[in-house]
Amino acid sequence: MKARVAAALPWTIVVLQVVLIALGIVFEALGNSSSSSLGVGFAAKTLGGAAAILVFPVVGVVILSRRPGHPIGWILCTMNLGWAINHFAGSYARYALVANPGSLPAGKLAVWLYFWPGFVSIGLFVFLGLLFPDGTLLSPRWRPVAWLVAGYIVVAPVALAFAPGPIDDTIGFAVTNPAGVGGSLGGVLHLAAGAVQMLTVPLFAVAAVSLILRQRLARGQERQQLKWFTSSVAVVAVLVIVQSAIMVGYGSQAEMPVWARLFEDVGNVIDALIPAVAACIAILKYRLYEIDIIINRTLVYGSLTATLVLFYFGGIVVLQRVFVALTGQKSTLAVVASTLLIAGLFNPLRRRVQGFVDRRFYRRKYDARKTLEAFSTKLRDETDLEALSDRLVGVVRETMQPAHISLWLRPDPYSKGKQAD
Secondary structure (H helix, E strand, O other), X not given: OHHHHHHHHHHHHHHHHHHHHHHHHHHHHHHOOOOOOOOHHHHHHHHHHXXXXXXXXXXXXXXXXXXXXXXXXXXXXXXXXXXHHHHHHHHHHHHHHHHOOOOOOOHHHHHHHHHOOHHHHHHHHHHHHHHOOOOOOOOHHHHHHHHHHHHHHHHHHHHHHHOOXXXXXXXXXXXXXXXXXXXXXXXXXXXXXXXXXXXXXXXXXXXXXXXXXXXXXXXXXXXXXXXXXXXXXXXXXHHHHHHHHHHHHHOOHHHOOHHHHHHHHHHHHHHHHHXXXXXXXXXXXXXXXXXXXXXXXXXXXXHHHHHHHHHHHHHHHHHHHHHHHHHOOOOOHHHHHHHHHHHHHHHHHHHXXXXXXXXXXXXXXXXHHHHHHHHHHHHHHOOOHHHHHHHHHHHHHHHHOOOOOOOOOOOOHHHHHHHHO
16 A cells, blocks of 8 residues: 555646646636737747746656656655746736736735745755765765755745745735734744745755766766766756846846747746756666767857857858948848858868867867877778787777787688698
8 A cells, every 4th residue: 555655646746736837827828818918928938837847747757657766756756846836826816916806715825825835846956956866965974964955945935934024026016924923933034034045046056066076976877877967957057047148138028029038938948858857867768878979069069059150140240341331231241141151161160169179078089089090091001910910909008998908810821721832
């Protein structure tokens, strides 16, 4: 019976999150039904946010189905439950208090429920960084950090749920906390709420430090697993920086052009999708893929794309200025010329970027390839078998670095027969 309950519990948690997300989408759609905001943008934002929340529990269930009881599977399965509650409560509160006031009961209670469960999800995400990939801490010295995170998961939601005063108006309106506690206890809870909110960013930094240290100390299978996860986190960090730069540049989402809003909505899904899938591959099937090749190609083509985009738009700007100076008006020839420039630069620039990445990040493989290329050239010109044998032994020692090496050449039966005659 216990085994059945343990097997059914992850699916129950995931189904609960799906139901909460679905109800949140329904109330969000009802709240916008009378406006012109329904459309592709609304669908991308709403469904994208739902996918970003649900991808982690789905991956967690996959891991638990293959590795029952794995701590990382349980963390992934439960990590976004707080955000799922947050999503439902925010949509319900907006409909009950703003879109159609008085139509539904407990609107203020929904605002309260919107405010604090997400901090449990934040704490579990930090635990993911501390425990990945095997579910244990980096060393016993990290136990105080783990206890600090556990305390954060307990204190943060309790303090925020019962601290007196107005609730943060991040969903568009302010409501006085209906569960706020008065007196000296309320003052203590108010101070605790402020303190735990200030701890959020440092805790993420501590989790990142744990991953970096574990990556440096890891060997064998764990190192391969960490390559998947840390690489995905690095990609997400770059995306978040780009999203933040766009937000700062335009001031608010309402002022963004369509492409920027679409990039932000798609980016929110990718931010969740990449680490979740990487964690699943790292724990279950990392041997099926060569992470070094993926990292190499990401570095090469990411750098190549950024450089070509810079050349393209830079070429357009420069050539347009030239045309304006010569003819007094802009010309589409600037776009054509920049496109031809990019086409001509693609292969030479790709080779140069590939060479730089190999020299900088894959030096050992780069040196081995150069050694083999030099040996291939020597092989075409050398006819002395003894010299070639010595050279071959040297190449193997240099590239593969074996503990022992010996070379045996099969005798030529034709020359033996000729000597017998």
